[in-house]
Amino acid sequence: MPPPPPRDALENESETTLQLRAGAEFVSTDATEALVQRSLRYLEGGYPVHFRGPAGSGKTTLSLHLAERLERPVVLLVGDDSFDTRRLVGGESGTRSRRVVDRYITSVTKVESESEPMWLDRALTVACTEGCTLVYDEFNRAPPAANNVLLTVLEERMLVLPKAGRGETYTRVHPEFRAIFTSNPVDHVGAHEAQNALLDRMVTLDLDGFDRGTEVAVTAARSGLPLADAAAIVDMVRDFRRSREYTQRPTLRASLMIARMTAVQGLAVSADDPDFVQLCLDLLGSRLKPGVGGQPDARHRQMLIKLIEHFCPPTTTRRDARFGGVA
Numbered sequence: 001m002p003p004p005p006p007r008d009a010l011e012n013e014s015e016t017t018l019q020l021r022a023g024a025e026f027v028s029t030d031a032t033e034a035l036v037q038r039s040l041r042y043l044e045g046g047y048p049v050h051f052r053g054p055a056g057s058g059k060t061t062l063s064l065h066l067a068e069r070l071e072r073p074v075v076l077l078v079g080d081d082s083f084d085t086r087r088l089v090g091g092e093s094g095t096r097s098r099r100v101v102d103r104y105i106t107s108v109t110k111v112e113s114e115s116e117p118m119w120l121d122r123a124l125t126v127a128c129t130e131g132c133t134l135v136y137d138e139f140n141r142a143p144p145a146a147n148n149v150l151l152t153v154l155e156e157r158m159l160v161l162p163k164a165g166r167g168e169t170y171t172r173v174h175p176e177f178r179a180i181f182t183s184n185p186v187d188h189v190g191a192h193e194a195q196n197a198l199l200d201r202m203v204t205l206d207l208d209g210f211d212r213g214t215e216v217a218v219t220a221a222r223s224g225l226p227l228a229d230a231a232a233i234v235d236m237v238r239d240f241r242r243s244r245e246y247t248q249r250p251t252l253r254a255s256l257m258i259a260r261m262t263a264v265q266g267l268a269v270s271a272d273d274p275d276f277v278q279l280c281l282d283l284l285g286s287r288l289k290p291g292v293g294g295q296p297d298a299r300h301r302q303m304l305i306k307l308i309e310h311f312c313p314p315t316t317t318r319r320d321a322r323f324g325g326v327a
């Protein structure tokens with residue numbers, strides 16, 4: 001069989017238009033609900049919301065949950081350094097040809113051919129014209145120039161198309177269109193500084209991790225561990241975070257990893273379970289300055305052991321992983 005004809009790169013990529021499942025895995029607490037309500041007020045008032053915070057602070061999860069609460073189709077876009085306006089808006093992709101053969105008078109055959117460029121919509125155009133909720137995750141990974149097209153979308157509610165490919169140079173933004181942005185700090189690898197003009201058009205809410213109660217609730221719900229065990233792990237990770245001894249900030253994600261592995265392997269959240277201690281050394285030690293042979297150096301190891309002993313004293317017995325209970 002001959003190989004398929006080469007297609008424009010635009011045609012090979014499809015946009016992610018999501019229909020979110022109700023309540024999918026989001027853990028709601030008083031703190032998250034307060035933030036959700038605050039954000040919904042801005043979104044319903046027509047203003048985009050921007051969650052800014054370090055990795056693992058819950059920005060993406062919160063954004064997707066908010067999008068779900070708006071009950072509109074969701075377009076998810078994840079910022080990338082390779083982005084340009086065309087990647088956001090769309091562009092001309094191939095041509096459409098039409099050939100008309102006219103034999104009205106049998107002795108005369110009139111053939112007319114015409115071809116016109118075909119326009120392919122991308123994420124922003126789809127969201128703006130269909131009235132979707134755009135979740136633009138890590139938007140500051142895209143070069144600032146690529147995001148310029150958002151300026152008129154957010155302020156004048158006009159989407160300016162780069163070429164008159166659809167026979168128009170701009171299109172009006174659907175009244176139900178809403179946008180939620182997330183960004184990592186500028187010192188994050190691959191992050192660009194967002195232009196002030198764009199930031200000026202959004203309501204920026206700083207997320208620097210959740211309160212203890214929310215972290216415990218999320219960790220327990222997502223791992224299946226009892227609340228007391230989840231609390232011990234969260235307290236240990238939060239204390240490590242306060243120590244500032246790390247090179248990579250330990251976040252809720254670190255607590256979740258420890259808790260899930262503990263549950264899956266049936267470990268006891270206890271300093272006398274050597275596998276649990278090794279798990280903590282692996283997952284927290286890797287956030288310290290690199291040691292030798294995949295292990296933290298002696299001082300850091302001692303510090304972590306003390307931390308584990310303090311928050312997970314040797315009292316509990318090994319859990320039976322098959323039943324999620326204690327053996």
Ligand SMILES: Nc1ncnc2c1ncn2[C@@H]1O[C@H](COP(=O)(O)OP(=O)(O)OP(=O)(O)O)[C@@H](O)[C@H]1O
Nearest residue numbers: 025026027054055056057058059060061218252253
């Ligand atoms: N309210 C919540 N309910 C359930 N899980 C949550 C909640 N908040 C955060 N999480 C979980 O915490 C982890 C980190 O959250 P998330 O990925 O949203 O952070 P982020 O700030 O977007 O991180 P990054 O910048 O690295 O993408 C994920 O595993 C996520 O599922």
